[in-house]
Amino acid sequence: MKNKFLKITMFLIFGIGFSQTPISLETAIDKAFKNNLNIKSGTLRIDYQNKMQKSAVIIDPLNISAEIGQMNSFYVDNKFSVSQTIRLPKFYNAQKTVLMEEYKNSLLHLDLQKWQLKKEISLVYNELNYFNEKKKLLKKADSIFTQYFNRADLRLKKGESNLLEKATAENLRSQAEMQLKSLEKDREISIQKLSFLINDGNLYQNENANYGILNLENLNAEYAGNPLVLKQLEQEKNIQNAKLLAEKAKLSPSLNLGVNSMTMKGNGADEKYYNATHRFQSGFVGVGIPVFNSAQKSVIEAQKVNQQIAENNYQLGLINLKNQYLQNLRQFQKLNDEISYYQKTGLQNSESILKTANNQYFNGEINYLEWTLLVTQAFEIQNKYIDRLKETNDKIIEINSLKSE
Numbered sequence: 001m002k003n004k005f006l007k008i009t010m011f012l013i014f015g016i017g018f019s020q021t022p023i024s025l026e027t028a029i030d031k032a033f034k035n036n037l038n039i040k041s042g043t044l045r046i047d048y049q050n051k052m053q054k055s056a057v058i059i060d061p062l063n064i065s066a067e068i069g070q071m072n073s074f075y076v077d078n079k080f081s082v083s084q085t086i087r088l089p090k091f092y093n094a095q096k097t098v099l100m101e102e103y104k105n106s107l108l109h110l111d112l113q114k115w116q117l118k119k120e121i122s123l124v125y126n127e128l129n130y131f132n133e134k135k136k137l138l139k140k141a142d143s144i145f146t147q148y149f150n151r152a153d154l155r156l157k158k159g160e161s162n163l164l165e166k167a168t169a170e171n172l173r174s175q176a177e178m179q180l181k182s183l184e185k186d187r188e189i190s191i192q193k194l195s196f197l198i199n200d201g202n203l204y205q206n207e208n209a210n211y212g213i214l215n216l217e218n219l220n221a222e223y224a225g226n227p228l229v230l231k232q233l234e235q236e237k238n239i240q241n242a243k244l245l246a247e248k249a250k251l252s253p254s255l256n257l258g259v260n261s262m263t264m265k266g267n268g269a270d271e272k273y274y275n276a277t278h279r280f281q282s283g284f285v286g287v288g289i290p291v292f293n294s295a296q297k298s299v300i301e302a303q304k305v306n307q308q309i310a311e312n313n314y315q316l317g318l319i320n321l322k323n324q325y326l327q328n329l330r331q332f333q334k335l336n337d338e339i340s341y342y343q344k345t346g347l348q349n350s351e352s353i354l355k356t357a358n359n360q361y362f363n364g365e366i367n368y369l370e371w372t373l374l375v376t377q378a379f380e381i382q383n384k385y386i387d388r389l390k391e392t393n394d395k396i397i398e399i400n401s402l403k404s405e
Contacts, residue, residue: 020191020205025125028198029118035199036117041108049103056096058087063258075265077276083258083285085288094249097207105239108232111405117197119401124194125392126214128206131187132392137386138183142380143175144358149173152368165368172372211389213339214396217403219329225321228405233314239309244303250296256286325402327368332395334387341383350381 023031033039067079152169155161195203260283265276290296357374360366366374 014190015016018204022207023198023204024116025122028121028125028194031198031200032117033114033119037111037320038113039117039198042113044108046103046106046110049099053096053099053103054318056099057092058095067262071262072264074405075276077263077265079260079262081258081260083256083284085254085256087254088252090247090252094246095244097404098239098246100240101235101242105232105235108228111228112232115401115405116225119397121194122397122401124190124197125206126390126393126397127190128187128194129209129211130386130393131183131190131207132208133211133386133389134183134383135180136188137379137382138180139174142173142180144375145169145173145176146352148368148371149360153164159203161368168368168372172376210388213389214393216332216396219399222402223322223325225312225318226402226405229321230314233310233317235308237310237314240303240307244300244307245302247303249297250302251293253290254288257284258286259283267321321402325399328395328398328402332392332399335362335392335395338388339392341386342381342388346381347385350378353377354380 033081062082063082063083063085065083067081069076071077071079147167149166152161152166156163156166191203191205193356194205198204259281260382261281263279265275267273281385353374357366357378359370361371
């Protein structure tokens with residue numbers, strides 16, 4: 001395993017060409033659920049909270065004491081006492097409820113971590129698909145600019161053009177090459193992101209597929225918030241309510257039960273003489289009443305504030321979810337309009353411009369400056385389409401995530 005993580009590190013730092021395993025989005029998510037460190041921490045937290053439930057009933061230490069001295073008469077006697085303080089069932093039940101609510105919260109927290117992880121992997125996977133599409137476009141541009149450079153170089157040698165045309169062609173080709181190298185570095189970073197999220201020591205890349213718009217779940221104008229996030233916020237309210245009851249339960253009386261065993265030397269009430277070999281037993285019951293309870297009452301008042309904070313966080317979370325949904329929805333609608341333009345008109349126009357510009361340039365109908373302007377414009381249209389496609393898919397992932405559990 002250590003060698004596998006070393007491989008990922010070397011790949012990220014030096015770009016060494018380790019093999020990258022193609023993986024589907026669904027498989028990547030499944031593997032991440034099994035290996036991701038955040039998910040493992042969430043699972044351990046559940047185990048911790050489950051074990052903590054057994055700590056609800058904590059009994060105070062058993063108190064054992066001994067006395068020696070002139071307790072009954074001039075003679076020296078000894079006395080042993082054993083006592084135990086216990087709380088009323090109300091106190092222990094309140095503690096048990098707090099631990100149970102915290103255990104339920106740990107279950108919801110794990111579900112929330114999986115929900116967040118699924119969205120993160122989906123975004124990275126979309127980014128890798130985007131890089132693949134961008135790479136195709138840059139290779140296409142590089143091929144055209146290379147042909148243009150070769151033609152410009154040949155024309156210069158024949159004396160049919162000047163050095164400026166060749167320099168322009170060389171600059172266009174160099175820019176395409178630099179963009180390809182930069183894109184490959186960005187892709188390596190995204191591969192590392194995906195592999196880190198999966199966390200099984202291997203390098204993964206996306207599967208080759210046509211890059212298009214992702215499926216968008218049914219839009220709902222009456223969005224009521226993500227069920228999973230709201231459940232977790234609701235559970236936090238339950239925890240604070242349980243803690244308030246637990247703090248109030250601390251004001252309940254406690255019981256102190258005990259037994260004594262002592263000797264007596266001398267004449268007893270029954271007019272018999274005892275020589276300290278015989279022991280006398282007694283029992284006692286005490287009640288602990290929290291008379292000086294101002295500090296605990298302050299704790300209770302403070303816990304009521306925590307209740308209000310939990311309620312406020314729930315309302316804030318609900319508002320934030322609705323705002324996120326509406327913002328993503330509006331941005332999606334804006335991007336979708338742009339996508340529609342590119343698919344209906346923009347892409348066709350760019351291909352027409354590219355084809356016509358090449359034909360006219362090679363036929364001598366336009367000069368290299370006009371060709372450069374037209375070809376750059378055509379590639380810019382296709383480049384913007386790919387960019388908008390990625391942004392649209394990002395918004396679809398966000399919207400679907402906000403609606404799913």
